[in-house]
Amino acid sequence: MSTSGRPLPSLPQYRKDSVTRRLCASVHLDDAFALYVDRALTGDRLDALGLSLGINFVALARQARRATLRRAALDRRLAWLAAVVPVALLVGLWGLVNGHGSLGWVAIFGLLGAYAAAWTLVHRKESTDRDLAREIYLSAGKPEQTAQPVEPEAEAWLNEVKRANVLPYADAAAQTTPFVGSGSKIKEVVWQPIDVSRPAEAPGGGKLPLRDFDAVDLHTYVARHMESISGLQGLRAQNRLYVIGSNASYLPELVPDRTARPHARIPKHLVQAGLQNPGAGMRTHLCLERIGEGGRMIVSMYLRAILHPPSLTWEVAAYAIPPLDGRFHRVDRLPVAPRERWWDLVGHATRHTGGELRGALGRLRSRRRWQHDHERALTRLRRAITKQHVLYDYGAKGSLREDLGAWDEAGYAERTDAQDFLFRLQQGVLVATERFLQDHNVDTSSYDKAVQVISTQTYNIGNVSGPSIFGNDGRIAMGGQQGPGPHGGQGPQGGPGPAGSGPPPP
Incomplete structure (x- = not known):
């Protein structure tokens, strides 16, 4: 019902969990993406994981583990079938050389049987993958309820990340921004000082x-x-301590x-201390995060009150993350009519069985080799930290949500929504600051002058521009062709995963 009382x-x-569902569906449609997510969310590591930013990491980790298993x-079954091929060839060759033609026929039937079995396995897996993807994306149940839990310590950590009040950031980001994984920078500025002395x-x-x-x-x-x-x-507001990665161990x-x-x-109290008395590479910011419809667009504002009597000012930074890359919309385009689905699955199995059969053993070896090399590298690193007292950079380098976004997926509606979010956030900070000062009996005439300076410039989001945002001395570009996304407007940089385009279900 509208505010006027008119029934509509x-x-x-x-x-609300559209992004999580889309990613959970995608791990069943793209094996490389599933393996990437499984390693990123549940693998042994020393560096921090970026903010979840609207993704249910527990649900995604469970579905990724389910897909990788x-x-x-x-691959194990295909590797056994692949072993039949050279044996059948050797038997057939021996039979031909020694005049046993029947053995040649045995070899032929063995090869055909191995291929038929492999075709059936590939067909069955693809069919199961598609059914699971659509079920996860369209069902009423929560995605985390349809998969077995991963390791308890991993799930506890992922639940902790969802409510993170501290984030170590990589040393390499110290020269640009501590807000790693927050997307494209809209503006970083320090507002006009306000005299609070x-x-x-008094009324009388x-x-x-x-x-x-x-x-x-x-x-x-x-x-x-x-x-x-x-x-x-639904605005999320909380203080968060940002710590440079190499200082985190202190x-x-x-x-x-x-x-x-x-x-x-x-x-x-440690988070508050980072605001009142910042440490070495440790500062606390008030983090305001607004997630748009279905999680498609995320706008974040980071504030830090700098109070040095007699003046107060705000350090302000704003960032935005675009919708998921089009690759993650494959679940929308899966054929569902019985005839079309049957033909598509047959075609998939026919096209891929040969490659799947030939590469099964190599994939098994590659995964084992990666795990072995990863464990050896961590062992050497831990030895260096404990024995040689190496100062390690524990900082996060980005976030999964940022890596999977693409500005070419941000339409007019997303850009205008982001504009609205940013304008409201700025106005909200100004209004809240004024009310706070009035509650503390501070003369706000200096505040009024500062607001006039803050509100005189323009900004631009994609190709949608508007007035007064962050006291910028020019136009602010974000996304689209007006300004590159986090990876030059081309989507994630090497980010593995599937997808396409189309709105999520209601």
């Missing part, structure tokens, strides 16, 4: 007594009221074991 029908909506089982006028004359406050109080107030002030329902609560991955949550 409910139109189909994007699912099924792929490994198929003068008391406000004279001055009101100033009420003491610090940066923690201001952050808490903004975080608590931003959703209602901005009108952005914080025992973050890295209690220097040979293990860092925690994603630390005690609240």
Whole structure:
């Protein structure tokens, strides 16, 4: 029902977990992507994992493990069948040389039998993969409920990452931004200073007594009221400590074991300390994250109140992540009519059986070799950390959500939504700051002058422009052809995975 009380029908909506469902479906349609996700989310590692940003990592990890186990089982069966081929050839050759023609026929039937069995296995797996992908994407049940849990410690860590209040970032990002994995930069700026030393006028004359406050109080107030002030329902607001990766080991609560991955949550007072008294490469920012319809577009604003009496200013950074790359829409295009589905599966099995049969043993060896090399590298690294006291960079280098996005998938609606989110976030911060200062009896005349400076420039998102966002001294480009995405507007850089285009189901 609208605000006027007029009854209106409910139109189909994007699912809130649309991105998670699409990725969970994609791991069953792309074996390389499934293996990549399984290693990234549950593999042994020392560096931090980027923020989840709207993805249910537990559900994705479970489905990726389910897909990789099924792929490994198929390769083992195909490897046994592949071993039949040289044996059959040798038997047939020996029979021909020694005048036993019947053995030649045995060899031929053996080869045909091995190929038929392999064809059946490939056909069955592809059929199962497609059925699972569509079931996960379209069913009412949650994706994590249809797969077995992974290791308990891995799931506990992934649940912790979902509520992360600390993020070590890679040393290489220190020269550009600590907000790794947040997407394309819209703006980084320090707003006009505000004089907070003068008391406000009392109603009956004279001055009101100033009420003491610090940066923690201001952050808490903004975080608590931003959703209602901005009108952005579902806005996520929390303080998060950003730590440069090589300094993470100096914080025992973050890295209690220097040979293990860092925690994603630390005690609240340490997060507040990073705001009041920043450490060496350790600063706390108020993180405002707004996820668009179905998780297609993500806009983030990072704030840090810089309070050095008599002035207050805000450090402001804004970023955006575009929709998933078109490769992840393959589940929308799977043939479902019985005749078309049957022909498509037959064609798939016929085209791929030969390659699958020939490469099965190599794939098994490759996975074992990678695991062996990975474990050896981690063993050497852990020995260097403990024996040689090597200073390790525990910082995350990005995020899964950022790597899988593509600006060419961001349409007009996503760009205008991002514009609206950014404008509302800016206005919300300004309004919340004014109300906070008024509550503490601060004269806001300096604030009014600062707002005039902040609100005089323009910005641009894709090819949709508008006024007053972040005090930029020019146009702000984001995505599309107006400004490259995180990888030059071409989608993820080497990010494995499937997909296409089309809206998710309501």
